[in-house]
Amino acid sequence: MTRATPTPRRPRAPASASQQRLDPIGGLAAWPLAPVVSAIVVTYAVAATISRMHEIVLIELAVVSVGVLMIAAAVLVWAARPDLAPFTRIRAIVIVALGLAAHLLAAASTWQFNGMIQDDFAPIGLGLLLLALAPFRPWKEILVLGGSSATVVGITALVQSPFLGVQTPPVLFAIIAMTQVLAPALASAAYSRQVVNSIHRWQTDARRAIRARTEESRGPLAHEVVDHRLTNLGADVLPFLADVLVRQELTAADIKRARSLAFQVRRVLVAEVDHTWLDDLIGRERIGLTDRGLDPLCVIADPDRRATAFDSDQRAAAGAMIVALCTLKGFDPTSLVVQIDGSGAAPTDTAQVTQAFGLRGSLPTPATDTTTIAIVTAAQEQASAQARTQARAQAQLHSQIQARRDDRDVDTITIQVVLSLPPHQRRRALRPYLSVLRAVFTRVRVTSRHALLTLEFNAERTTIKGIK
Template identity: 35%
Template sequence: MSVREPTRQQLDPAGTAGTRTLTGTLALGAVGYALVMTIAFRGEISQPLPAVLALAVLTASCLLLFMAASAYRAPFTRATHYVIHAGLLAAIGLEAAGQRTSDAMITNDWGPICLGVIIIALSPYRPARELAAAGVVSAILIGFLTLLRAEQLARQAPPFAFVAVAVTPMLALCFGASVFSSGLVYSIRRWQRRAVVATRNLMAELRSGIARSVQQNRVTILDRDVLPFFSDLLARNVISEEDRVQARSIADSIRRVMVAEFDRSWLENLIELAGGVGADAGAAATVVDDPDRAAPAMGSDQRTAVRALLVAMIDIPNFDRHDLRIRLSKEGTGCRGEIVANLDVADHLLRSALAPYFAVMRAVFTDFQIDSAQPTLTLRFSYEQQ
């Protein structure tokens, strides 16, 4: 699996799922601000076609941002960021072309402000350094474009004063977004470190209880099968051939139980404990198909993501638990997984209920794919062996 980037979306995918509304609001605000400024200062537009194209490119970039921020398309990639940023710079250039001979004041240009607002909207999805670097590069390009237009502006001032006016608001928003992203990442990582320490301490406390529980299970088997057999032998004081056969049968059954428990993976235990396959303790084998023992190869965060998703599926009303199938296999140094479940729920309701879990799965697994054909939901993913 690829290394996760220091972004809130990849470190806290479930918590980032709700930020799409804010992202959409900021994108819509940028488009609205550009439209209002264009209408308010339409007298400064000498070339209508570039001005209209500028609004169209800005709208397309904001729409791409809103689509890419969806939990179903996570993680938000560097390439997507660069495409959006290039579109915004193109919109700034088209806006300048539309006012090539009639721009009176640099403060009437909406491009740099909209770029800064979009960078803020990007802060949950991209690393702080990338945001700051993109802002600095954009400031250089905007500054160069402003120098080319300085002579046509109505007010007389040193050219670099116009550059400062043009890039300062955008840089302020850019560095603010960078600091915000960096602070969120630091807080999430600090919380994760504390959670790891707390989990280790809790596991140390639980080990003794688990050991007692396992011991009790063994005692139950002895009380049910072994002790009555020996008590009968002691009472008769005679060992027959039938007793030998029965003793061999009891030993084989106990051995089979112990081997089955030893070979059972955490995923099979999860299915049984979650009640996903009914009362038959061996029925987990019909749900989990893992001949290569790929389940133990998952990392702790991947196990947590799968566990949360499966529990959420089982809790959905009308879930057909007997139609749940999980297939895992090893391919070279990596592993592939597939989860198939019949969920008699409307597609939009299903996606809404499971969106946070899909976001987490996308963050911790590579090549995560969703295939929904009512009522069957198929999830495919891959991961490297841990």
């Protein structure tokens, strides 16, 4: 009897993840939920208070209770705004605390004259506020806030039970009151958990597919790169080598010429290694601006190649922001400056080591004639393999020497651009992009001085055992 192979478990999203964090665009679509829920909460609170005027002893407390609940609803609408993303834990706690304060004030306003628990507006309003947190906060946090709120509401119902018009065991009153809060809170937590896990599984599968496709195309791409380089060499290097072979002698001028050609080839290849996704993006935008009849001057300052450490979400968000700036009306094509610096060590990438150059960042030095010949011979592959092996060995040695720690390095990207737009048009045009940036990066600062717009946001990198 053979045992069936167990199906591998699909990875679950981190407990701190939320829909807004994993899918910022989806978070934008969920924002209308906040004003709709807030309007329902305020309308129901006002209507319920007016219909229960005969039960209210202290009208002042009832008015204050409705006012506090209105403040909680207003805070929800403000906190869920796309341009203020992400929705932080402090905002959620403030909303729930205001809802609980409104509940206590409403209970005090009808003390000893409350006919029944079912028509109290505060528990239902608090439950709806918790329901509106589903797209913005993790499910465990919503569960904790809902459980804590339900406990306070249940205790309040127990205290009021001797004065209620229906004679029933006090525990039933507590259960009824707690259900009004727990039911929406559990629905909110279940929605958050399911949506977050679905998004995380989809993203994981997409990354695996991209990785598999990359591995499949690695071989053909390498041959294409070699063919492209050989084509470039054909203009100068190959005719020189053919001339040397025809003459069957090597003069001092030939050696000098060979060193010059080797230096030029090496400089080109090193420049290709230092090329990042940000350079490609700015290059495409330069071409687009030139096609529109403009004369662009887009500057990139990333000497440590920190752009290579950005993950796919960060690259997409930053790239979308840059593309949006270049397409806005009033954009000055000579004003775009993108700078990346950081507080930690520069990222390392041993997979991008080039032929016979060792670690990235090594200074190009003049080569001998044997180096020039090796570029177009079979020794090219062997030199490349040796360089990669040496780079990995040096990286492992560096990781063993450095102390083992789990630290965070911060890369800061700064974008400066001149936009000749009125402030309200500028805010309206950039609002959706800034909401995505705030959901992806840890800190986003927007500074506007007349036409000059400055965007600054941080990207955290985790350093584990000295390897980034």
